[in-house]
Amino acid sequence: MAGRSKYRKTDEDLKRKYRPESLVSSYGYDPHLSEGSVIPPIFLSSTFVFPTAEEGERSFRMAYHLGKAKEGEHPSLIYSRLNNPDLEILEDRLTLFEKGTEKGAVFSSGMGAIATLSLALLRQGDSLIYSAPVYGGTDHLFSHILPQLGIRTIPFDAGAPGKEVEPLLREAAKSGHPPRLVFVETPANPTCTHTDVREMREAIDRFAGRSKRRPYLAVDNTFLGPMWQHPAEHGADLVVYSATKFLGGHSDVVAGAVLGPAALVENEIKTYRTMLGTNLGPFEGYLLLRSLNTLKMRMKGQMVNAQHVAEWLDAHPKVVSVHYPGLLQLGDPQRTIFDRQCSGAGSMITFYLKGGKREAFRFLNALEIFHLAVSLGSTESLAEHPATMTHSDLDPDSRLRLGITDQMIRLSIGAEHYEDLIADLSQALDRV
Numbered sequence: 001m002a003g004r005s006k007y008r009k010t011d012e013d014l015k016r017k018y019r020p021e022s023l024v025s026s027y028g029y030d031p032h033l034s035e036g037s038v039i040p041p042i043f044l045s046s047t048f049v050f051p052t053a054e055e056g057e058r059s060f061r062m063a064y065h066l067g068k069a070k071e072g073e074h075p076s077l078i079y080s081r082l083n084n085p086d087l088e089i090l091e092d093r094l095t096l097f098e099k100g101t102e103k104g105a106v107f108s109s110g111m112g113a114i115a116t117l118s119l120a121l122l123r124q125g126d127s128l129i130y131s132a133p134v135y136g137g138t139d140h141l142f143s144h145i146l147p148q149l150g151i152r153t154i155p156f157d158a159g160a161p162g163k164e165v166e167p168l169l170r171e172a173a174k175s176g177h178p179p180r181l182v183f184v185e186t187p188a189n190p191t192c193t194h195t196d197v198r199e200m201r202e203a204i205d206r207f208a209g210r211s212k213r214r215p216y217l218a219v220d221n222t223f224l225g226p227m228w229q230h231p232a233e234h235g236a237d238l239v240v241y242s243a244t245k246f247l248g249g250h251s252d253v254v255a256g257a258v259l260g261p262a263a264l265v266e267n268e269i270k271t272y273r274t275m276l277g278t279n280l281g282p283f284e285g286y287l288l289l290r291s292l293n294t295l296k297m298r299m300k301g302q303m304v305n306a307q308h309v310a311e312w313l314d315a316h317p318k319v320v321s322v323h324y325p326g327l328l329q330l331g332d333p334q335r336t337i338f339d340r341q342c343s344g345a346g347s348m349i350t351f352y353l354k355g356g357k358r359e360a361f362r363f364l365n366a367l368e369i370f371h372l373a374v375s376l377g378s379t380e381s382l383a384e385h386p387a388t389m390t391h392s393d394l395d396p397d398s399r400l401r402l403g404i405t406d407q408m409i410r411l412s413i414g415a416e417h418y419e420d421l422i423a424d425l426s427q428a429l430d431r432v
């Protein structure tokens with residue numbers, strides 16, 4: 001629904017010529033419209049002055065889709081629930097990193113993004129097919145809230161091949177609940193299980209055939225994106241983020257994003273964002289703009305650290321197993337998916353300790369450098385216990401079946417020195 005602000009200077013040629021990290025500090029912004037300021041000022045204004053009443057009318061007609069915009073015509077800034085200069089610059093800059101997407105929409109949180117896209121795409125009687133596990137909040141939305149609205153929600157095991165998902169689509173349609181959205185979180189939180197995006201796309205295409213009502217494929221790319229995985233290049237319609245994580249990177253902002261084709265993002269998703277009021281605030285937008293300048297360096301450094309930590313944990317006698325993409329062996333079907341759709345292993349590690357909840361809590365309580373906290377993707381390392389924290393709200397039977405046991409610990413590896421992180425893990429494991 002939002003249009004272009006006059007503060008932006010988007011140049012597709014630049015995008016083709018330079019890499020995202022080289023463009024990110026200038027893309028979509030003309031300093032000469034803001035007193036030459038190198039960085040975009042924070043536009044805290046809730047409302048924006050129209051040059052004329054006619055322009056105000058035209059902008060509303062475009063923003064509310066009451067009339068067709070002329071070629072190259074963009075609505076003026078109107079009101080920050082609809083559009084805001086900082087947020088529009090941020091949305092443009094996110095598309096630099098998220099290959100294969102045209103437009104972005106930012107939200108007040110990752111859950112704001114997922115809830116808004118669900119409400120925008122699903123109607124009463126439709127069904128949603130989703131990989132499990134997903135982040136606990138997403139699970140609650142899918143298992144409890146959407147069904148109250150008459151939407152049928154059907155989970156499948158993360159990592160399942162397309163040939164197992166296609167019958168779910170067919171059965172849903174047969175039972176009178178046409179599937180409208182397939183939602184995949186890959187790697188899954190907290191198990192780090194990969195689901196093959198290309199196979200999901202192919203399963204949807206086989207199911208839909210020539211039908212115009214082809215279900216959308218949305219991928220939550222929070223764990224590996226936007227540096228190490230680009231779902232739109234593998235057939236996802238929409239790429240979803242908790243921007244609170246790697247995009248923000250400093251544990252000081254809660255935000256979300258959805259990226260995809262212009263028509264879907266601008267018309268469907270932003271219309272719902274405007275009416276639900278789930279847009280991000282300008283100050284949070286500014287924090288994210290600042291974070292994007294260091295995104296590649298942070299994610300690269302954190303990944304190098306994580307590989308060291310994962311290898312060390314894997315050899316520890318008190319550790320049963322470690323789930324980290326950088327440890328996947330050739331011949332493992334998970335490695336095949338990883339090789340096909342990921343260019344790096346990221347910095348999320350899940351491992352299983354010997355013992356049970358008592359041992360897991362002793363370990364967590366003994367950590368000195370790692371913060372005992374949920375969330376992920378920041379420059380400080382974090383450790384948590386999914387079974388009693390992020391995923392405590394899951395149905396206990398499915399939680400166990402999905403491998404979220406009392407022995408499981410989830411680590412988000414930060415930018416500290418990896419030898420110090422290992423020293424901390426070592427002394428904490430000694431106290432178990």
Ligand SMILES: Cc1ncc(COP(=O)(O)O)c(C=O)c1O
Pocket residue numbers: 109110111112135137138185189220222223241242243244254255256375
């Ligand atoms: C994979 C994933 N998606 C979505 C969310 C929700 O994001 P937020 O907390 O920004 O609402 C989270 C939060 O932890 C997450 O881990």
